[in-house]
Amino acid sequence: MGARSKPRVEVRRSERRRRTVSAYRDGDKIVVLVPNNLSGAEERAWVTRMVARIERKELKSAVPRGWSDEDLTERARVLSDEYLGGLAVPESVRWVSNQRSRWGSCTPRDRTIRLSERLQRMPEWVVDYVIVHELAHLIEPQHDEKFWGWVSNYPASDKAKGYLAGWSDAARISRPPSEEIFPAGEDVD
Template identity: 55%
Template sequence: MSADPSPRLADPAPGTGEVEIRRSARRTRSVSAYREGDRTIVLVPARMSEAEERRWVGVMLEKLAAKERDRERRRTPGDAELAARAARLSAQYLDGRARPATVRWVTNQNSRWGSCTPAEGSIRLSHRLREMPEYVVDYVLLHELAHLLVPGHGPGFWRLLEAYPRTERARGYLEGAAGAARLPAPPDDGAAT
């Protein structure tokens, strides 16, 4: 088969959008694909047979779709979703008594995981938590929610967190993350803030 330097459109599977095949004489074995708007571009070697091309287009479409599904699954919540998560945690573990006025992600907390200003009813979580497991985010959020009810880290505060079954595991995770990032160790009272 001769090299066809001009791109052409493939006949994709239904629902996959437009697929453009680009053959390259410089490409000898590798096949790659990427999205460009609503179109998928598949780069193949110029000497690849049409049967192999069809097979690789299918493989690459599935790989792209899997990567997009994974990206969507790992998508981090925005402030509205974080506020809804706080409401669910408050209802589940604090009988709905902690009602923050605002809950939001912030980028200016590099030595804390979260903070709470009880007088304003505001909770802020560090953007660094976005890559951590959900149970860790839930723990820090619940920790800050508990501060709306009990400002300090006394026994009454820690009793509120006893209901969350992953408290110790989350605290261990945060200690490890702080050590890896060479952040200051959390206070001896176990505070997440």
């Protein structure tokens, strides 16, 4: 499955638009409509925020991955064989709904791995990265140099870390700030 690329963004300034910022998807690009009187910094901030909002909306409407816990456990075994020399064998891997601040967790003592159900709508290579990351904890429990050496065997690890960091930042940025530049309605559609 291919990586989701950064969308093309077109910013349209309007003399008639005074207080609102809106955005919508137009094919492979996102169009952001802003008032003409915004500074460059304000425009960049709003574009980042509105693109994140569109992408979050699209992610929510995507069909979740239908992998069962058994599918996840088998996927983990395949990834362990391919990237960790088969050294990390989990007892179980399962989706959980109670992880809101982390993507996955591992308990080396009982060899169980839990993945946030938020990953179900993300690209397969991102899910694979999180699985490899958690599998590496079965070999090296701490986030030390040896641990990251194991994780780096997964070829898309840097890209996946960036994807997850971007997703987390977008989710953080999109929370309503205490003071908004344009408090009037911000249409997404």
